[in-house]
Amino acid sequence: MINDLSQELELLHERVCPALGDTTRMRLLYALADKPCSVNELVEALALPQSTVSRHLSVLRNRRLVLTQRQGTAVIYTLKSKKLLEAMDMLRDILREQIQDENELASKLDLQPNLEANP
Amino acid sequence: MINDLSQELELLHERVCPALGDTTRMRLLYALADKPCSVNELVEALALPQSTVSRHLSVLRNRRLVLTQRQGTAVIYTLKSKKLLEAMDMLRDILREQIQDENELASKLDLQPNLEANP
DNA sequence: TATATATATCCGCTTATCCGCATAAAAGGA
DNA sequence: TCCTTTTATGCGGATAAGCGGATATATATA
Structure with missing residues (x-):
């Protein structure tokens, strides 16, 4: 579909x-x-x-x-499956990227990351 | 934790x-x-x-x-993130493995795969 | 400003999901 | 067989999530 x-x-x-x-x-x-x-x-x-x-x-x-x-x-x-592990590692990487992005953003704007857990 | x-x-x-x-x-x-x-x-x-x-x-x-x-x-x-794509591809692979496993099982046992969507 | 287009959000409703106590079921040992 | 250990499940209640019509917001154009 x-x-x-x-x-x-x-x-x-x-x-x-x-x-x-x-x-x-x-x-x-x-x-x-x-x-x-x-x-x-x-x-x-x-x-x-x-x-x-x-x-x-x-x-x-x-x-x-x-x-x-x-x-x-x-x-x-x-x-x-090993692949499930690999996929989970990939998700971890994504999460790490997010952390990095948000830390950079926070330090630039001098703000809290302001992440809503549930929009 | x-x-x-x-x-x-x-x-x-x-x-x-x-x-x-x-x-x-x-x-x-x-x-x-x-x-x-x-x-x-x-x-x-x-x-x-x-x-x-x-x-x-x-x-x-x-x-x-x-x-x-x-x-x-x-x-x-x-x-x-590109990595999200990679993780999704990995999930696809897992799904394909599942399909294969279940087809083999089904042909061996001459049964329907019998997968519950919601246990 | 008025109108059109595109997107986001509000609202009530329905359904799905999670939780954890209590209890059943499975296996092993006395 | 009875008891213990370990795991699975039935159940009811609480919460969360999804749905989609209606409506608000944003942008562009006349």
């Missing part, structure tokens, strides 16, 4: 992009980028209730962004 | 990632990846009401993902 993005890709985009839109899920992905983790490890790392962590993990799994593997009673979550 | 992701980066992540989480905004970004566009051009390309397009564009602008520039009465929107 738009550009050369096929309908199939667009459908899948609807599946993946919203998964990345949640900050908690983003933090989970960053944690998993370090190493595979059990739910409990993630609960401790993020300091969130277990039900919250589990639910977000299930979203990531349903969207095929992470893989799971049982180890006794524990479930180990792993990032599925 | 999590890994080596500094607090500042985490705050910015909260600003950028949710912006990418909406399908309409994703389509806008893809359209702008082709070439800078006015609001009207985007309205026609996406076949959405003007107010809807404008609102999403303002989100993207507030999150510093696009730049604007007036041309007479029109406002031209441009992708701000």
Whole structure:
């Protein structure tokens, strides 16, 4: 419908992009980028209730962004694709560029960066 | 708080990632990846009401993902960073991997891919 | 100033999403 | 089997996000 993005890709985009839109899920992905983790490890790392962590993990799994593997009673979550890591690194770079831009702007105008989290 | 992701980066992540989480905004970004566009051009390309397009564009602008520039009465929107494009390409690759995986799985098991859009 | 064009914003409404307690389900050990 | 540990899910409530018509704002031109 738009550009050369096929309908199939667009459908899948609807599946993946919203998964990345949640900050908690983003933090989970960053944690998993370090190493595979059990739910409990993630609960401790993020300091969130277990039900919250589990639910977000299930979203990531349903969207095929992470893989799971049982180890006794524990479930180990792993990032599925290296490319997801690369994409996340790219996002970090974008963020760093933003920080730089805003610091420059702030020092030029002698103003606070004035960023609205939610316009 | 999590890994080596500094607090500042985490705050910015909260600003950028949710912006990418909406399908309409994703389509806008893809359209702008082709070439800078006015609001009207985007309205026609996406076949959405003007107010809807404008609102999403303002989100993207507030999150510093696009730049604007007036041309007479029109406002031209441009992708701000090349890296955003690269990150989007990376996401496409991930999606293509998913498609491949699921097709293989489906042919092996003689099943429908069975993907839930919303777990 | 009046009119036209293009964009941004206001508003009410609907829907989706997130949260976390409580509880179910899965696996292992006594 | 009973108990423990670990993870997943049902549920209700609160919040956020999206939608789109109507309207305001900005710019250009006559």
